[in-house]
Amino acid sequence: MKKTKILIIEDELELVSALTERLTIRGYDTHGVTNFTDGLKFIKESPDVVILDIGLPDMDGLEVLKKIKEINPSIQVIMLSGYGDDEKVSKSLSYGALDYLIKPVDIEELVSKIETAKLKKGGR
Amino acid sequence: MFALIKKFITKFSEERYFSLKFRLILLNTLFSIIPLVIVVTITYFWISQIVHDEFKNNLKWQMEETRHSLEFFISERISALTFLVNSYPEEYFTDEKKFSQLFFNFKKEFEGIIDMGIVDENGIQALYIGPYKLKGKDYSQTEWFKEMLLRTDYVTDVFLGYRKIPHFSIIIKKQSVYRDKFWLLRVSINMDILQKFASNLEISSQDDAFIINKDRILQTNSKLFGNVLEPLKLNNIRIETDKRSVTIYDIEFNRKQAYIAYAPIKGTPWILVTTICSKPYKKIPSLFTKEVTLISLLSIFVTFIVITKSINTLVNRIEKADHEREIAIANAEHSDKLASIGRLAAGVAHEINNPLAIINEKAGLMKDLIQYGDLAQNKDRFTQLIGSIQDSVARCRTITHRLLSFSKKIDRGREDFNINEAIKEVVGFIEKEIQTKGINMIFDFQENLPKIITDKGQLQQVLLNIINNAVDAVEQGGTIEIKTLLLDTNHIEISIKDNGIGIPKDKLKHIFEPFYTTKKKGTGLGLYISYGIIKKLGGDIHVESEVGKGTIFTIKIPVNPELEEIK
Numbered sequence: 228m229k230k231t232k233i234l235i236i237e238d239e240l241e242l243v244s245a246l247t248e249r250l251t252i253r254g255y256d257t258h259g260v261t262n263f264t265d266g267l268k269f270i271k272e273s274p275d276v277v278i279l280d281i282g283l284p285d286m287d288g289l290e291v292l293k294k295i296k297e298i299n300p301s302i303q304v305i306m307l308s309g310y311g312d313d314e315k316v317s318k319s320l321s322y323g324a325l326d327y328l329i330k331p332v333d334i335e336e337l338v339s340k341i342e343t344a345k346l347k348k349g350g351r
Numbered sequence: 352m353f354a355l356i357k358k359f360i361t362k363f364s365e366e367r368y369f370s371l372k373f374r375l376i377l378l379n380t381l382f383s384i385i386p387l388v389i390v391v392t393i394t395y396f397w398i399s400q401i402v403h404d405e406f407k408n409n410l411k412w413q414m415e416e417t418r419h420s421l422e423f424f425i426s427e428r429i430s431a432l433t434f435l436v437n438s439y440p441e442e443y444f445t446d447e448k449k450f451s452q453l454f455f456n457f458k459k460e461f462e463g464i465i466d467m468g469i470v471d472e473n474g475i476q477a478l479y480i481g482p483y484k485l486k487g488k489d490y491s492q493t494e495w496f497k498e499m500l501l502r503t504d505y506v507t508d509v510f511l512g513y514r515k516i517p518h519f520s521i522i523i524k525k526q527s528v529y530r531d532k533f534w535l536l537r538v539s540i541n542m543d544i545l546q547k548f549a550s551n552l553e554i555s556s557q558d559d560a561f562i563i564n565k566d567r568i569l570q571t572n573s574k575l576f577g578n579v580l581e582p583l584k585l586n587n588i589r590i591e592t593d594k595r596s597v598t599i600y601d602i603e604f605n606r607k608q609a610y611i612a613y614a615p616i617k618g619t620p621w622i623l624v625t626t627i628c629s630k631p632y633k634k635i636p637s638l639f640t641k642e643v644t645l646i647s648l649l650s651i652f653v654t655f656i657v658i659t660k661s662i663n664t665l666v667n668r669i670e671k672a673d674h675e676r677e678i679a680i681a682n683a684e685h686s687d688k689l690a691s692i693g694r695l696a697a698g699v700a701h702e703i704n705n706p707l708a709i710i711n712e713k714a715g716l717m718k719d720l721i722q723y724g725d726l727a728q729n730k731d732r733f734t735q736l737i738g739s740i741q742d743s744v745a746r747c748r749t750i751t752h753r754l755l756s757f758s759k760k761i762d763r764g765r766e767d768f769n770i771n772e773a774i775k776e777v778v779g780f781i782e783k784e785i786q787t788k789g790i791n792m793i794f795d796f797q798e799n800l801p802k803i804i805t806d807k808g809q810l811q812q813v814l815l816n817i818i819n820n821a822v823d824a825v826e827q828g829g830t831i832e833i834k835t836l837l838l839d840t841n842h843i844e845i846s847i848k849d850n851g852i853g854i855p856k857d858k859l860k861h862i863f864e865p866f867y868t869t870k871k872k873g874t875g876l877g878l879y880i881s882y883g884i885i886k887k888l889g890g891d892i893h894v895e896s897e898v899g900k901g902t903i904f905t906i907k908i909p910v911n912p913e914l915e916e917i918k
Contacts, residue, residue, distance in 0.1 A: 239705050241739055245712030252719045309704045330704040331711030
């Protein structure tokens with residue numbers, strides 16, 4: 228069975244590395260990057276799920292979300308938010324994000340969201 | 352008195368309110384008593400004038416009375432003597448016995464007669480009845496005898512005559528029916544009679560009443576101007592002898608103001624003169640003054656009490672209102688701080704959530720490694736992961752400490768710190784917001800600035816307020832430039848410049864006023880409080896702005912406020 232491809236875009240390197248490793252342990256094909264520029268080439272490889280931080284140093288998370296959806300609308304995006312920015316969160320949902328999680332995230336919850344995303348993508 | 356007033360009005364009062372009360376009471380009392388003083392002064396002069404006029408009228412009336420009495424005295428004797436001369440047979444004026452009888456009868460009826468004599472047409476005294484030996488004396492060269500050649504009766508001046516005693520005479524002429532011959536009946540009257548008339552005037556012992564003749568020779572003794580028959584020693588007055596009425600005018604006598612009144616006596620050569628030096632017209636105003644002073648003092652006292660009471664109440668209310676306002680502002684200041692903290696909280700939450708997320712993931716990974724891997728093989732990984740967790744905890748601690756130090760309500764007081772670092776800290780609080788808005792922060796800090804001694808928390812509150820405003824004012828990707836500069840040995844200037852929307856001129860002058868805001872959700876207290884804090888810290892703050900170009904806030908703060916206080 229083909230492994231689910233996951234891309235994490237998050238500016239905190241420590242967080243990206245730990246999360247990548249944990250998702251890899253759980254059987255996902257995971258890549259982690261700390262900015263959008265690096266993330267772009269992985270997006271072109273059509274990951275199944277993108278875990279995207281709302282605040283990125285080089286581009287606003289919402290802009291990144293729009294780009295991803297432009298490139299490939301089938302990619303499911305789970306937003307990560309550092310704080311409850313309601314406006315941004317609701318915007319991200321309207322731009323096509325699947326869901327959002329507030330840091331720090333519970334790995335089981337994240338996994339369940341990934342599974343939901345996979346199902347949703349598969350169902351398309 | 353002052354201590355009493357102070358005690359009276361300082362109830363519940365601080366020094367500044369006492370000073371306000373004192374000034375208000377003084378000013379109000381002064382203005383309240385001005386009309387009273389004006390009325391009293393006008394009344395005083397008005398009553399003085401009335402008393403003065405009254406005195407003059409009284410003097411005039413007394414002079415008229417005395418003049419009338421004297422005129423009556425003389426005219427009565429002239430009439431009686433004329434009657435004698437014309438009614439009695441000739442022998443009464445030639446026969447010594449009969450003449451003597453006539454004299455004694457006359458003397459009995461008419462007061463003041465000393466003697467009586469008949470003078471023939473040659474001026475020789477033909478008959479004489481009286482205490483002196485004057486029979487046969489020659490009067491042909493006397494003034495009165497010459498006068499009698501032309502007149503029918505005559506009253507002489509006071510003179511000494513042969514007897515060498517001051518007296519005056521009344522002379523009646525009897526014209527003979529046969530030839531062009533005549534004889535004169537002469538009676539002498541003592542000068543004391545005139546003195547008595549003069550002293551009948553009701554005047555005080557300092558005043559003087561006397562009689563003079565038309566040549567200003569005293570006809571009676573005068574207390575002030577010499578004795579009888581001496582010339583009047585008062586040259587600066589003009590006396591019009593042909594006037595009928597009483598004349599009064601004021602003169603300066605012995606360097607004092609005095610009144611002089613005179614009245615010519617009809618049918619005689621005399622003028623009645625009175626000088627008043629005693630100022631009786633001053634007595635009544637002084638009586639009036641006593642009563643008015645008492646009433647005025649009472650009114651002033653009552654006015655003072657009423658004003659003091661009302662101002663005391665008024666200022667106490669102001670003080671209370673001020674106190675309440677101060678409390679309200681202190682509360683507002685606190686809420687402003689809380690609002691700033693609220694804004695910070697969003698940024699801080701993000702900053703804290705990141706290390707928390709790291710801790711979470713690192714701990715989770717460790718759990719995963721225990722669950723899925725070989726514990727012994729991963730010992731180094733564990734050490735590395737624990738270190739990473741500890742780093743993240745330290746990061747959180749820094750953030751929480753920063754926030755706590757800022758949110759303390761109680762002023763920690765003065766401490767010494769580097770202003771550049773303090774600014775960096777403040778910017779650190781809202782870094783996320785700055786980053787999100789893509790703001791270009793420029794720090795142009797002067798190196799090696801002296802450490803400033805001031806209330807760091809309060810100064811940072813001000814800086815946060817202004818930097819927050821700048822962040823709000825700029826567009827996406829705008830620029831904020833923060834500069835520090837050592838102005839002189841004891842002053843540092845901090846300027847915060849943005850290239851935002853700017854503030855219109857008409858609004859600029861209000862921005863430090865409380866509850867004035869141009870933002871939709873602003874409290875309008877931020878800059879008002881900032882202004883208050885900077886002033887309290889001994890500094891100064893001002894703003895320049897141009898619409899469309901941006902705003903620059905400049906804060907001047909003393910390095911050591913104690914040096915300022917010494918100045």
